[in-house]
Amino acid sequence: MSLVVFDIGGTTVKHGIWENQVLSEVAAFPTPDTFEALLEAFQQVINESDQTFEGIAISAPGAVDQEQRKILGISAVDYIHQRPIFAELEEYFGLPVTIENDANCAGIAEVELGVGKDAQNIAFVVIGTGVGGALFVHRKLYKGSHLFGGEVGLLKSQNEQTFSQNGTLVKAANFYSEQTNTKVDGKELYALKENGDPLAERLVNEMYQIMANNLYNIQVMFDPELIVLGGGISRRPELAAELTNRLSEQLKKEGVEEIMPAIKCCKFHNDANLIGAALNFKFKGTLL
Structure with missing residues (x-):
C-alpha cells in the first residue's frame, strides 16, 4: 500500500510517502493562506512523485469528527475547520482520504510501532510550544464524549495556569529572556x-516540577501503565529519568507508589504525525 501523507501545521505542511511500513521522501512547504492553495500544493506533491497512490492520509490540528467528516474546533489554519473537508478532498483528488488530529496521530505511531507497542493503557503527552496529548485504553484511541479526550494541555494548577501556559521549555526560556x-x-x-x-x-x-505535577494528575485520574513523552524536549536524554523520579516521589507521598507508570520518550519525534496518519488510514478508524 502506497500513501501520500500530509501533516498540516500552522507554519509548514510536512509530507512524505508511506509504503511497506516505511516513511520516505519527507519534505515540507509553507502552509498556504487558503484552502484552494492547499489543494494545489497537495496536487503538486502528488504530481512530483512517480508513485501511484491508494489514498491520502492527513494529520491536522483540531477536533476531527469522523461521523460528520469535518474538523471542528479552531487552529492557526482556520480554513480547514467547519467545512465538509473529507468530501472536498476526495472529490478533488479522486482518492480515499483519512484525517485525524495531529497529537492523536503521533500517539497512534508510538502505540503501534514505537515505545508503546507492548503496553495496553497509554497516555501520550506532547510538550512543545504548548502541550497536547492522546489517551489509549486497551490500545484504542479514547477521544471522549466531546472529542476532547487527551487535551492535557488544559489541565490547571493551583495558580490557575494551564499545563500549556506554564509547563514548557519555551515558556521557561521566554521567562529567562524577560x-x-x-x-x-x-x-x-x-x-x-x-x-x-x-x-x-x-x-x-x-x-520539571510542573511537568511532574501534571503527570501526577494524569496518573491518578487515568492510571496508564505507560506515559510517552513527545515534542522537542523529548530529545533531552535526562527528561524521562527526571520525571520518573519526581512522579515517583509524589505517588509515594500519597501512599500509592504501586501505581507508578513507566515513563519513556517517544521513538519517532518529528515523523510521528506522518507515520500515525498513515497508520490511521491503514486501520480505517479501528484504533478509535
Whole structure:
C-alpha cells in the first residue's frame, strides 16, 4: 500500500510517502493562506512523485469528527475547520482520504510501532510550544464524549495556569529572556543551566516540577501503565529519568507508589504525525 501523507501545521505542511511500513521522501512547504492553495500544493506533491497512490492520509490540528467528516474546533489554519473537508478532498483528488488530529496521530505511531507497542493503557503527552496529548485504553484511541479526550494541555494548577501556559521549555526560556533582557531559546537555556547559571537552573527545575505535577494528575485520574513523552524536549536524554523520579516521589507521598507508570520518550519525534496518519488510514478508524 502506497500513501501520500500530509501533516498540516500552522507554519509548514510536512509530507512524505508511506509504503511497506516505511516513511520516505519527507519534505515540507509553507502552509498556504487558503484552502484552494492547499489543494494545489497537495496536487503538486502528488504530481512530483512517480508513485501511484491508494489514498491520502492527513494529520491536522483540531477536533476531527469522523461521523460528520469535518474538523471542528479552531487552529492557526482556520480554513480547514467547519467545512465538509473529507468530501472536498476526495472529490478533488479522486482518492480515499483519512484525517485525524495531529497529537492523536503521533500517539497512534508510538502505540503501534514505537515505545508503546507492548503496553495496553497509554497516555501520550506532547510538550512543545504548548502541550497536547492522546489517551489509549486497551490500545484504542479514547477521544471522549466531546472529542476532547487527551487535551492535557488544559489541565490547571493551583495558580490557575494551564499545563500549556506554564509547563514548557519555551515558556521557561521566554521567562529567562524577560528577566535578563536577552533572547534565549530552550537549547540555550539548558546550556546556561549546565554552566551554573542560577536563574536557568531554577527555571528548568521548576519546569520539571510542573511537568511532574501534571503527570501526577494524569496518573491518578487515568492510571496508564505507560506515559510517552513527545515534542522537542523529548530529545533531552535526562527528561524521562527526571520525571520518573519526581512522579515517583509524589505517588509515594500519597501512599500509592504501586501505581507508578513507566515513563519513556517517544521513538519517532518529528515523523510521528506522518507515520500515525498513515497508520490511521491503514486501520480505517479501528484504533478509535
